[in-house]
Amino acid sequence: MEFGWWSKDDEGKKWQISVRFHGGNVTFSRKHGHHTSWEDYEPTDEEWDKLLSEADKRLPRRLMSQKQYNQLKAQRPQ
Numbered sequence: 001m002e003f004g005w006w007s008k009d010d011e012g013k014k015w016q017i018s019v020r021f022h023g024g025n026v027t028f029s030r031k032h033g034h035h036t037s038w039e040d041y042e043p044t045d046e047e048w049d050k051l052l053s054e055a056d057k058r059l060p061r062r063l064m065s066q067k068q069y070n071q072l073k074a075q076r077p078q
Contacts, residue, residue, distance in 0.1 A: 001064065003054050007047070019043075019051055021068075026051075026075045048076050 003019040007030075015030045018038065028047065029038040043051075055072055058064040 001068070003051055005050065005054070007050075017047065021072055024071050024075070026072065052076070 001021045003021070005017050007015050007017050009015060013032060015032055018029045018031075020027045020029070027040060028043045029040050031038045052073060055064055055069055059066065059069055
């Protein structure tokens with residue numbers, strides 16, 4: 001399952017964020033511009049909040065099961 005959005009950092013640089021959730025593993029990647037490679041990185045608390053918010057929107061539309069949502073939520077560092 002994939003999630004994605006655009007974000008700006010503190011310097012005003014625009015990043016494309018991609019999150020892959022497969023087999024209970026969550027991988028955050030980002031890139032800047034069309035001609036750059038994806039790089040894995042450690043997400044901030046705000047990015048985790050955004051991911052869980054996007055996942056929460058998929059539950060009523062049955063694009064994600066409650067079990068998958070609970071697994072995703074369990075992956076968030078405390």
